[in-house]
Amino acid sequence: MEYSAVVPVILVLLLLIYIVIQYNSFVKKRNRIKQVMHTMDAMLQKRHDTIPNLVETVKGYMSHEQEIFNKITEAREKARLPGHEDEKIKAESEISDCMSRLVALIEDTPELKARKNALHLQRSIFEIEKQINASRRALNSVVKDYNTSIQTFPNFILANIFGFKEKPYFKALSEAYSTPKLNMKKEEMIRHDGN
Secondary structure, X not given: OOHHHHHHHHHHHHHHHHHHXXXXXHXXXXXXXXXXXXXXXXXXXXXXXXXXXXXXXXXXXXXXXXXXXXXXXXXXXXXHOOOOHHXXXXXXXXXXXXXXXXXXXXXXOHHHHOOHHHHHHHHHHHXXXXXXXXXXXXXXHHHHHHHHHHHOXXXXXXXXXXXXXXXXXXXXXXXXXXXXXXXXXXXXXXXXXXX
């Protein structure tokens, strides 16, 4: 075989190797997003399971705040419906926003701060929200890695050919950027825990 005939074969072979490597890289990154999303789903489900108890516990003390209870319930229902990933992420962000507002309202209601089950639920929500925030950071990191890999040249050509689409970031709403804070004094916590 002549040298001039070998060069095109080598170039085609190198191109095929590049395509296979990039395709596999896209698949691995997309699967990593799914893995992190499953972890986050577990945290979100935990929050979904806690919401009805929290709402029932505080509803009697905060009847004037019916709007926040309605918003939490509606957002929870939206998040549980099958649908597009973007819609689910938006609903979960609404829940985070509502939960932050609800925890702040609980802090402003002295009767609730004196109830043992409200204190326990408040701590549970605090821990769950902390875990969700950590999961959100992990998810957004792998989404950034994936999106960058399918948007850079020449990868975006292959991504378009093989149908790899950009993934949305899990964004918190403006009021949900901070984890709810427990504002209990140490002596109150000791008194309510019975120690």
